[in-house]
Amino acid sequence: MTEPLVDLTIAVHSRTRPVARAAASVLDHTRAPVRVNVVAHNIDPEIIRENLGAYADDPRLRLLHLADGIHSPAGPMNHGFASSTAPFISVMGSDDELAPGAVDSWLALQRETGADAVLARIRLATGSTDPYPPVRGGRRTRRLHPRKDRLAYRSAPLGLISRERFGGLRLTEGLASGEDLTYSLTVWFTSDALAYDLDGPAYVINDDAGDRVTFSARPVAQDFAFMDELESLPWFAEAPLADRASIIAKLVRIHVFDAILARVRTAEDLAEHRDELLGLLHHFQRLAPRVGRLLSRADHAVFDALRDPEATPERIIAALEARHAYLSPASLLTRNLFYALHPQAPFRTLFAGYRVMKRA
Secondary structure, eight states: OOOOSEEEEEEEOOTTSOHHHHHHHHHTSOOSOEEEEEEEESSOHHHHHHHHGGGGGOTTEEEEEEOOOOOOSHHHHHHHHHTOOSSEEEEEETTOEEOTTHHHHHHHHHHHHOOSEEEEOEEOTTSSBOOOSOOGGGTOOSSOOTTTTTGGGOOSOOEEEEHHHHTTOOOOTTOSSOTTHHHHHHHHHHOSOEEEETTSOOEEOOOOOSOOOOOOOOOHHHHTTHHHHHHHSHHHHTSOHHHHHHHHHHIIIIIIHHHHHTTOSSHHHHHHHHHHHHHHHHHHHHHSTTGGGGSBHHHHHHHHHHHOTTOOHHHHHHHHHHTTOTTSHHHHOBSSGGGTTOTTSHHHHHHHHHHHHHHO
16 A cells, blocks of 8 residues: 555454444545554454454554553554554544544645644534634634643544654553543643644544443542653643643643542542542642632632531532533632633633634
8 A cells, every 4th residue: 555644543442342433434535545553452353353344454454453451542552653654643532433534634734834733623422513622712723832722621632643753652551541641731732833623524522332431439649640740741840830830720620620529429438538639639739839810719619618628518519510600700700800811711711612612
């Protein structure tokens, strides 16, 4: 086959995953030379070959195998990266798909901008466009800035990434979750040029997989183990406080509140995890001392309830639910009104995300 311009890796660990659909969306609808690397992870590759059907014999598809005994997508994705030779690499979930022409659109934007990475537009299972990242004005597509365009909100490295620039970068192995966070943040915050294919064909998230893993409460430290690697990276240690605050604000809004919700369902869970959750908040405060100024009044209400030894699970859950009343003053405004229109504060972040959804 012609040498590929893009090596796209799909990891699959189950016979029930619709990997043929994922592969077809790339191979049947891409004009540029592309290679799909399907990594059979901890499963007999012949099972995956059978599931691929006729696509298993397509010269543009390569079936790889990794048996590491670890239930994490980091290993097979890294195996695909290490096996790639194309100028650009990409990743894809085995139950997702690409809209026709997505890879070609990414490549065209990369040629136009010289970007080290091109972010894909993501279409959610609901049919709407993912509001993350909430780029400036909800419409920025060229010359992205990692802080000003709030790129930390895009956790998964979906789209196109230069192998010359980031070919040695790997997802974090050995984590229960968050294996792609440090990888994505490193790409966003160390690239020389970034672009967002906001008007192009989408990366499509599907929710019809029948074997998704259900969440069970783990020690808080396990959910945030990715922080050890992130804090060890020179670029993060040397980052301006404003950049670091933008990252920590995202981690608090997206990850910390989910961690709280999962651990306050009962009085016993709350008593077991409260100190660890408060310790996490204190740690983030030390990493970005001004991050509290960027959070909403509703956010702080959750923290106040968590700190109150008399607070019940019902009170904390009610405070968590109140955060999602996005048009309420408590969700839009900071405690100090001087920061209400800060680019990383709720009002402008939520407004930009809304415009991203409406634009596409």
